[in-house]
Amino acid sequence: MxxxxxxxxxxxxxxxxxxxxxxxxxxxxxxxxxxxxxxxxxxxxxxxxxxxxxxxxxxxxxxxxxxxxxxxxxxxxxxxxxxxxxxxxxxxxxxxxxxxxxxxxxxxxxxxxxxxxxxxxxxxxxxxxxxxxxxxxxxxxxxxxxxxxxxxxxxxxSGLIGDLDCLPYPARHLFNGGSYRFTPVAASRGCPFNCGYCGISGTQYRKRSIANVRGEIEHLASFNTRSVDFTDDIFTLDRPYARGVAEVMGEYGMGWSCTTRADLVDGGILEHLADNECRHISFGVETGVERIRYRMGKKVPDSRYQNAFKSCRDAGIRTRAYAMLGFPGETLEDVHRTFDFVNGLGADEVLYSPTIIYPNTWLMKAAVEEGKTGSDAWVRYMRGEGGIPYYLPEGLSLEEVNALIYEEGKRFYLNPKRILARMRDAQSLDDIADSFKALAVWMVGAINKQTRTK
Missing domain, CATH: 3.40.50.280 (Cobalamin-binding domain)
Known part of the structure; x- marks a missing residue:
């Protein structure tokens, strides 16, 4: 230090x-x-x-x-x-x-x-x-x-900072020596949606000027930065702005990734992002059961996910699907429907996890009312008196949910056809490396599971 x-x-x-x-x-x-x-x-x-x-x-x-x-x-x-x-x-x-x-x-x-x-x-x-x-x-x-x-x-x-351009660029030099894979950049802050499981939703959306973003990218380019990861909650919430940021990345020939919602992209915007060096987009699918997704406040129909992932493939953008296991009313049958739905999207990577009950969310209120956790769950976790509060599917334990995630990961990542397709469609050594890194994500989890159960 x-x-x-x-x-x-x-x-x-x-x-x-x-x-x-x-x-x-x-x-x-x-x-x-x-x-x-x-x-x-x-x-x-x-x-x-x-x-x-x-x-x-x-x-x-x-x-x-x-x-x-x-x-x-x-x-x-x-x-x-x-x-x-x-x-x-x-x-x-x-x-x-x-x-x-x-x-x-x-x-x-x-x-x-x-x-x-x-x-x-x-x-x-x-x-x-x-x-x-x-x-x-x-x-x-x-x-x-x-x-x-x-x-x-x-x-x-403290409230929110209205003018994000007033902030100096992050002090990245203080993190020198850390083994970091990505360089994060935030072009905007805030998410106006109100998903019932999210602890940061419902905040005012604000964005930096394109000129301010360009200044940071120019600074990063001077250090030979190869790629950046935009950490914006919803990168394409303002599509004209997203196009402008993408064009900055295209000017510098710098690869990049982002996260967004499936109902805020289409073939046109995705082709523009791809033409300007976008290589990877993550989507929060959350669940493969539309009625559960709607109940949790994420009113994105299945068809929009199917269209978004297909449009990404057509544009040559790799994709990741995030999903959680554990929502009110979710059963084991619903869990398998989620696996099948996500598997059918054709994502390059998938990441499943048990649903964490974050404080002061709709999900926390529901879990307390149902007796699944206490209002003091996080204080008890903090003091070592309990574990992280999870909302689990009906009739399933945390160990059983982790076992399901392990088996689905094996089905997804060790599928010979999928592995061959990735190798065939790879356009660069970086694409091949990303495929093996995605496989490594599952393998590390699998090793942890085997170690924990011995």
Whole structure:
């Protein structure tokens, strides 16, 4: 960890706790820098602070070891960006800092997706201050003023940043040395849809100017960056804007990938993206049962998925399908219908997982009402009193769901016809490498399953 700012300013350490992955994804290498931490760091550096970052998904360290490193580093403030599956590590780390007497001189601030979704319960973490929303400037202001007792229960409500162009580019130089596969770029923020299982839905959509995006891509190109992954929640929500961003990528001849909704693409936009170096698009299929998908608030008909995946194939864009197992009313028969539907889409990659019940979502409310989990499930997980709360199909255990995912992965990835088709359709060595990486995703999960069941 190396400080980069001028001497004499307060030292800030930003920590991204590791998050617990579902069984079939454990052991997979983390692939891109935590972009939110990168933005926090760049805003702080622009204000003259000495900043260092630790991504615990890359630098493996126990909470005890991390606390010891913090004691040696002696920062003035530690900022934690916390996801829901990263709660337990964050709680243990803060406890270690307190037990070691370090919090008498070091202030600990917590923010991130989980704190934003459930700020009241997050105060059980034991931090000194909590930030909700997009807190790049709110956290910077706190670091400048060191004001205490800000807001009820020391919670600062940051809200959303309207003008994204005001943000400096993420401080990627602080992550040098990490084994990252992708370079993330966010052209926009926010998702206006309200899916019942999602902890970040229903937020105002905002976008950077094309000129601002071009500046970042030009900067990345100067470091010989080969490809980027756009982390926008829905890349094609504003299609004219998506076309403009794509043209920037085409200007620099830089390959890229993105995520979007199947009802927000068609053959025309996909051909334009492909002509401008788009190589991979991910879609959240969620379930292969249309009535369940609609009930969960994602009102995208099956036909739109079928058309989207076909149009991607026609345009030469590789695809990934995400799906979850576990929704209200879902049965074992529905699970197999999901497998069959996703398998029929012709995706190049598939990723299944048990459905996590995120805080303050429609799914959490339904699960509590049905007695499937308690309203304090995440606090109990944080304290080590329970596991991550999952919503599981009727009559199935978590172990049985993981077994189903394993068997379906074997059917998908070890299908000889599919393997030969991928090799035949590959247009470059990168395409071949991506195919083997997709297979490796399933194989790592399979090894984890076999190890866990012995």
């Amino acid at each position: 190396t400080y980069v700012s001028a001497e004499g300013n307060r030292r800030i350490l930003l920590v991204y706790p590791p998050y617990e992955k579902p069984l079939m994804r454990q052991g997979l290498h983390y692939t891109s820098i935590p972009l939110g931490v990168g933005y926090l760091a760049s805003v702080l550096e622009a204000s003259g602070f000495e900043v260092s970052v630790v991504d615990c998904n890359i630098r493996e360290s126990s909470p005890e070891g991390m606390a010891e490193s913090i004691g040696e580093l002696k920062p003035d403030i530690v900022g934690l960006t916390i996801t829901s599956p990263g709660l337990r590590y964050a709680y243990k780390l803060i406890s270690e800092l307190r037990e070691g007497g370090l919090t008498s001189t070091i202030r600990v601030a917590a923010g991130g997706p989980h704190v934003t979704a459930d700020p009241g319960a997050s105060t059980c973490l034991g931090a000194d201050l909590y930030f909700t929303g997009e807190s790049e400037y709110a956290f910077r202001d706190y670091c400048v003023s060191r004001r205490e007792n800000a807001g009820r229960n020391n919670i600062i409500e």
